[in-house]
Amino acid sequence: MLPAAEKVITRNWGKPDSWTLEAYRANGGYRSLEKALGMTPQAVTDEVKKSNLRGRGGAGFPTGMKWSFVPKDSPKPKYLAVNADESEPGTFKDRYILENDPHMLLEGVTIAAFALGVRTAYVYARGEFKFQAERLQRAVEEAYQAGILGPTVLGKPFGLDVFVVRGAGAYICGEETGMLESLEGKKGWPRLKPPFPAVVGLFGSPTVVNNVETIASVPTIIERGAAWYAGLGTEKSGGTRLICLSGSVNRPGVFEITLQTTVRQLIEDERYGQGMPAGRKVKAVIPGGSSAPVLAAHEIDVELEFEALKKIDNMAGSGGVIVMDDTTCMVRSLWRVIRFYAEESCGQCTPCREGAPWAARLLRKLEEGRGEPEDLEILLHVAHSIAPFPPIGLGNTICALGDSVALPIHSFVARFREEFEAHISQHRCPFGDRPWGHYGALRA
């Protein structure tokens, strides 16, 4: 039996009016902030470092280390930018945090700002998060009135302003430097790195960019201690994590899991997915949002943890687990994924800008039964020209969106090649023409 995960992020979810300051305080909120303000900023950073907290946005970069890259002696102001531009298909965890517990995020922002010496913090919410941004904005106003934000924080000689900014609906603005450009009021084109944002970020100043879930984990780390938090996780990665389970399972949703949980356990456990719909089998699972490589049914005994997934050339990504059953056409799924990236490519780098629409066009041709034998090779070649694989991270583009186009193509074709070839040899989609296949056996 899988051990129950400690509730770190989700502990207040579902409680009455959990998004109000009153309820948050009643549940013990803002006590870690008081504790943190009694420590030195360096001690807070060290605590986060010791907790083995890793970024939950997708890269899984150690948060404490990221904080320590900020130059201490910079004459420029420092900024904290919280990335709430949660746009990855299959990912919807930050949205739940903003809806259910905005004050936990704000407390984390305040503690992080104190540790980093930040006086101005931004929360960049995606354009579609109107309700969520408004709820966060209300929480910010409550915090200002309660003296938690503003010229002094809880009466201490430390001031912090928090601004909630909404994007205009571009996926690429979730890329950290694209987000900084967008925050500056420019077109969300990712920047060249180096310099990294920790040195030259928002308005040319040192900036820490963290995901909502990452920052929301900080109050608990301070409250319960780094050792406790690190103990929840694995050797290299502390704490629990949120998983967004979607697709063909009986109980899709956001779950807080331990890092030792495997994909199979996530799908089948009573507390999580509660198994597949009757009569259906797992065909494929995307473990970390749509840009992660796909896993075939025999590979799903892998733990949803950064290092374990990295070992099999995959990635933990943003925690968006998408389950596909045996009635799903993989060509159509891949086409849908690539269409998304073709639409969302920012247009800066040639391979991604031109390659993604070309791949989408090839996939449409395959799915509609017009495919020719050489099309599959062309498709793989296009993907290879955008980003060779394996390993992850060889992309020929400025940001990782290029990799996000190539990885699904490489992995889908590698695992389900017969299905692609069946589309070509049969001159039609073997699953019929319904959007996600029809609910029946695969026609011969």
Next chain:
Amino acid sequence: MSPKDNKPSSPPPPAAPPAKPAPKNPGFVTLNIDGKEVTAKPGTNLITAAKTVGADIPYYCWHHRLSIAANCRMCLVESSTSPKLVPACQTALQEGMSIRTDTERVAEVRRSVMEFLLLNHPVDCAICDQAGECKLEDYYQRLDHKPSRLEGGKILRNKRKVLGPLVVLDQERCVQCTRCVRFMDEVAKEPQLGMFARGSEEYIDVFPGQQLTSNYSGNVVDLCPVGALLNRDFRFRARSWFLSTVASVCTGCSRGCNTYVDFMGQDVYRYRPRENDAINQSWMCDQGRLSYKPLNLARVQAPSLGRADDRREVTAAEALLRATAQLKAMAGTAELAVLVSPSCSNEDLLAGLTFAKDALGVRHLYVGGRPDGAADALLMRADKNPNRKGLAWVSAGLGLSLEPFAALLKAVQAGTVKALYVLGAEVPVDEAEAARTLAQVEFIAVQATNVTPLTETADVVLPTATHVEDEGSFVQEDGVVQRVRRAFPPRGSTRGHWNWAVDIMREFGFPLTYESARDVFRELSPKVPELASFGWDSEAPPLKTQRGLQPLATGADGRPPGYREFGAPRVRGI
């Protein structure tokens, strides 16, 4: 953050940078490119450094005077510092790093970028002005050379979007390198261009309701590596491979921007800026760019005698005889005045002013020249005459004083001037009005390149060659002496100012043997200390200004350079 976020593309910065190896050549960076050791100054761009060992890294978006965008991904190379291919334009040189530009992997990625760029490119080279000087064409020949694998239509966009008075955009040909956007932002400091929309649908455009009105808009045409941004003045007028090119200097103002003059036969088709770090970097203004037009239009082509209706074309000898007879009578008297334009080259001034001093016996000169105009902070200067400094130097060297043009008008109105010798017919006031006033003078001899009201009132008109029809040198505002090269022989019966001056001096009885502007400079420049040290030959721009095939040298087959009959161009090397 989304999972695409900084995971693969942004490897975490190292916690503590490893100790740097001691530089092999102190003060320089030593690295290895394609197995060859390269020593470069720190801060040198890798593309530039690679060129020194013959590794020609292709690129579209990089330009040495613009910020780095690294978006074309054409310059990707293998580096020992990264498992990924790195863009050469963005990679800082590191001591001991090893770069490969010649591997299969690099060749493959170049080929694929070419294929990507050509996916939505219309390939309408046959009607494209950029054909022949297009990076897409060049790199396709060199790096790709494969048929397209794309089926179906291309993205259709606006093929003739007029951006402003000088520039028209073909959005379909664009490769989205953003050079033009960066130029307008960073150099012209007039951000009038932007990149609109997203992904493969994106396009360059002006902002709604605005136009590309900058005085530097022509530079975006030069910067555009493909045929997307085109010069409306040059469009559809010539195929670039039929044009010959010569290095010259813009004579539109006193800045003296270095140019290439592109010509065919005896017509100039366009100016393009020529690299000069000290003067114009890589740019020139639109006003200067269009200042080639008087070289082709309204030229005085034959010597003539007589005012207004009595005017008749004559031979050069007849015109010289007439001028000599009239001027000789008044030489050395106060009734003879000389008007000189600061648009003439140093050689013209050296010969012309020597004539004025020695033969005509004047002690002071009236200064004509074009009137002042608009100026800006970048390149354009209010003084529209290219050689005012040269005039000051030469006149001082010869011991002649300069008087303003207004003094000449006053003297004419007072009736003290009976004869006028004009070296360059530009005047700094309203031309028609000045001509009416000067018409009171009994005898006017004019050396002029173009028809103006003054040439209409002159008794003797000597047609003069322009700066592209003769060798010469100019002194720009900062005192830099710059040589120009001859593009083609003078039109019609025109000769250089110096040539007329020398001829007329012979008529006056001075035994001069100058055969060329070079002779004039060699013989006369020692009198002018500032010019004496100028290496007329050694500091001239090279004759061969383009790589690759060159048009026939001047007069190689008895025809003017650049002259083309219908049919295949005659070029060296075929």
